[in-house]
Amino acid sequence: MKLAARVSLVTPSLTLEITAKAKALKAKGIDICSFTAGEPDFDTPEHIKAAAKKALDEGKTKYGPAAGEPKLREAIANKLRTENGLDYQAANIIVTNGGKHSLFNLMLALLDPGDEVIIPAPYWLSYPEMVKLAGGHPVIVQTDASSGYKITPKQLRQAVTPRSRLLVFNSPSNPTGVVYSPAEIQALAEVVVEKDLLVVSDEIYEKILYGKAQHVSIGSLGPEIFARTIISHGFAKGYSMTGWRIGYLAGAKELIQAVTTIQGHSTSNVCTFAQYGAIAALEGSQDCVESMRQAFAQRRDAMLERLNAIGGLTCARPDGAFYVFIDISKTGLTSLEFCDRLLETQQVAAIPGIAFGADDHIRLSYATDMESINKGMERLDRFVRSLF
Ligand SMILES: *Cc1c(COP(=O)(O)O)cnc(C)c1O
Secondary structure, three states: OOOOHHHHHOOOOHHHHHHHHHHHHHHOOOOOEEOOOOOOOOOOOHHHHHHHHHHHHOOOOOOOOOOOOHHHHHHHHHHHHHHHOOOOOHHHEEEEOOHHHHHHHHHHHHOOOOOEEEEEEOOOOHHHHHHHHOOOEEEEEEOOHHHOOOOOHHHHHHHOOOOEEEEEEEOOOOOOOOOOOHHHHHHHHHHHHHOOOEEEEEOOOOOOEOOOOOOOOHHHHOHHHHHOEEEEEEOOOOOOOHHHOOEEEEOOHHHHHHHHHHHHOOOOOOOHHHHHHHHHHHHOOOHHHHHHHHHHHHHHHHHHHHHHOOOOOEEOOOOEOOEEEEEOHHHOOOHHHHHHHHHHHHOEEOEEHHHHOOOOEEEEEOOOOHHHHHHHHHHHHHHHHHHO
């Protein structure tokens, strides 16, 4: 069958593929330690599920407004005002089918053919693909351990051309776990304003922070950057609601209206009763968020301790999200070779860094139980020893 040319522009999601492979092996009864998870391993908190069940029982089963339930948009605007210092009203918010859908909608609403989007690497693997699907051109800016995997203001300035429209900014970051400091965010914001770009701030890991790391939303740093900021966010990571498919986009009213029109002709509203769960997530107690964060913190420490004892691998200490990004360059293997062999010989599943634009790295997720972490790190140690 002849398919549209745009299909050949994109590559299937490597993380979903490897996760599926590991799951299939597990289903065959093979003892797999999987560190591929891009989602919390906890169930959704009870009060959130209860609110969705109640909505279902009350008949919240019909079409709703394409931009989302008014009460949820209100609650989101309220959260962004009070927690993040972003002066949004309900009209600045659209509820989407997850943070991924927010970003995809944004690219569709914003980009003309050839428009450039600046994406710091290592990046979340869907960013460049979405830009391409929308007809835009991803401009990848490589970062590495020497700058703490952070794009510098100088690099950003150098990447700008007359076609540049948008910077994609993700802190805390997937895959690196990096959290930019307020001063670093301020310095990038100055370049965005100076070059008259837009920035989309993907804040999906906002609540998953460790140690002294703090989250600052780039849009809160002054009126000029606020006017150029779009927030992409969602419930998946902080509230362990990945399967619910609820995210949101916040920005200028005319942008949100444009995205609403696109959504009105594509997905329409997000599952109505699921949105009531999201309202409960925002308005209920935040203790669940903190207890999951604490569990991640313990696992992070355990994993780092084991990893640091493995010669031949190096990794930076992540300050957020639930991933460690490991430099495998000393092994001389590509990230795909490393992950294939690790899975075959030791039954440990990891994501090759090439998926994130860093072929000399692998990503391990610690959104898994402590027993798997201990067992998996032992196997990883054995594997790396076998290489030297
Ligand atoms: C998980 C993730 C998202 C969005 O996930 P959804 O399930 O679509 O809400 C967005 N950005 C990053 C970096 C992520 O890791």
